[in-house]
Amino acid sequence: MAAWRERLAGVRGVLLDISGVLYDGGAGGGVPIAGSVEAVARLKRSPLKVRLCTNESQKSRRELVGLLRRLGFSVSEGEVSAPAPAACQILRARGLRPHLLIHEEGFSFQNMNKAFQVLMELENPVLISLGKGRYYKETSGLMLDVGAYMKALEYACGIEAEVVGKPSPEFFKSALQEMGVEAHQAIMIGDDIVCDVGGAQRCGMQALQVRTGKFRPSDEQHPEVQANGYVDNLAEAVDLLLQHMDA
Amino acid sequence: MAAWRERLAGVRGVLLDISGVLYDGGAGGGVPIAGSVEAVARLKRSPLKVRLCTNESQKSRRELVGLLRRLGFSVSEGEVSAPAPAACQILRARGLRPHLLIHEEGFSFQNMNKAFQVLMELENPVLISLGKGRYYKETSGLMLDVGAYMKALEYACGIEAEVVGKPSPEFFKSALQEMGVEAHQAIMIGDDIVCDVGGAQRCGMQALQVRTGKFRPSDEQHPEVQANGYVDNLAEAVDLLLQHMDA
Known part of the structure; x- marks a missing residue:
């Protein structure tokens, strides 16, 4: 350096x-x-x-x-x-109606499965991820971040997410x-x-x-x-x- | 053909x-x-x-x-x-003590995060996945399978899972x-x-x-x-x- x-x-x-x-x-x-x-x-x-x-x-x-x-x-x-306002602009510009998955309560199996089903029913599925962090730090320790859930849905649906943030x-x-x-x-x-x-x-x-x-x-x-x-x-x-x- | x-x-x-x-x-x-x-x-x-x-x-x-x-x-x-008996053999052979994540109740954010933290604390983390399916079919529709959660933990921890099954x-x-x-x-x-x-x-x-x-x-x-x-x-x-x- x-x-x-x-x-x-x-x-x-x-x-x-x-x-x-x-x-x-x-x-x-x-x-x-x-x-x-x-x-x-x-x-x-x-x-x-x-x-x-x-x-x-x-x-x-x-x-x-x-x-x-x-x-x-x-x-x-x-x-x-911050990514949320940037994502809102994209949704408006493309006329997309979002199905929201919100950390952390939203990352239940039931909610992940619902998001997966919504994506699989679309002819042109769009997955927007606010960031793709692997983990972040809280005072109590390392915490799983949104990137892990993005990867789960990418893999299950065979698609690539658009990362905003x-x-x-x-x-x-x-x-x-x-x-x-x-x-x-x-x-x-x-x-x-x-x-x-x-x-x-x-x-x-x-x-x-x-x-x-x-x-x-x-x-x-x-x-x-x-x-x-x-x-x-x-x-x-x-x-x-x-x-x-x-x- | x-x-x-x-x-x-x-x-x-x-x-x-x-x-x-x-x-x-x-x-x-x-x-x-x-x-x-x-x-x-x-x-x-x-x-x-x-x-x-x-x-x-x-x-x-x-x-x-x-x-x-x-x-x-x-x-x-x-x-x-079936993969579970095969996984038991591996655990016994290598003297590993498992931290279990069981579908589907187990795939809450809290349980996924705990598994992530357990892996991150290990010097040589071992992630064993019973299969790596993207989804399976139930009478009610397509359901997210274990492969998606395997990918989430692989990405978050920067490791590669061993697939049994x-x-x-x-x-x-x-x-x-x-x-x-x-x-x-x-x-x-x-x-x-x-x-x-x-x-x-x-x-x-x-x-x-x-x-x-x-x-x-x-x-x-x-x-x-x-x-x-x-x-x-x-x-x-x-x-x-x-x-x-x-x-």
Whole structure:
């Protein structure tokens, strides 16, 4: 990896994953990750543009932002890119009527089977998945994520899902556009080596992986994705960014 | 496809899938597929060896045979190859202690998540799947099968499952051995183009697909598997076998 200055000097915009970077979800809402409240505040006071880029689909943006504010973060709904609003646009544009499977109560056998039957009855089945994460981290431990259920339905129906959210390039591009920053001037900070880091890099961005949230040591030897840097947490990432960016 | 006589003359043993070939499961146990009770009886009166080869894992062999008898089939437990006894052998041989996920109540989000967490905590995770079917047919319609849940856990954990049951070659070979027939002298009759037909062919057997159970017309143009013949149901398959086999 090149020296930090070389990597970070040209950065003008920062995309932040939320779960596992800002906070760990769990019973009672969750807890902020140490140093992250201050790190977000410092970023927002800096010349860097900042946008939150999440695959959160269990909460509305309003609920999510409400939770983050209760945890001490200074954020607003307009700063958040999330897959549900993006999926709504697709449904409207194509005139599709959705059959919804909502985590986690929705992932009963009965509901999965119903979704499977609905897809099998369609001549041109469309399966839209909000993200394709393998798992995420709650305070109680690792939790199975929507990607597992996407794979189950893909396999059973013999189809390929359309992923809305990270690592979909459209989703990253739309977040960059909202921020008004080109991909090569942007950096993603996330805990998911494939969806956050790999997805952002395929869009021409740099990406750092934090060693919080769902991070596992084996991620640093991932067979396909190598981050532009690994940092202990968001606070360290922000230290490096503010230290090395062009003034 | 070659003429029927050419294909069937050398057949000495017949492996029969159960669900979707002998009967369709459903509320109250299920219903025999028209002509199948008589077809099994005729096969058993013929010089051909017969063995039932199922991926059924929701019922014990005793329960399954009890159900088949109530439906009019003349079968016994010793004639049935099923994945659960095969899996028990593997567990014993390797000294593994299983964490069981049982269809269908077991496939709640909570139980899937627990299985995921158990696997992620193991240094060398072992996921054994009893079959890898995409779906099966009940009287009420197509039902999501265990393969979908296998894929979900494979994806979430980044591992590959060991399949016990069809289409695993070991499973077919063990059924052939029980029957005392070589692969090239045996034919599989099933409704699953991949697990029954493709699996048996990879073991050197012939295989017919019936147009009952989970059969879908698109199976006859499957991109990877072509059956040695397609028949409307088991009765037609048995007609052809008894007509064309060497006396």
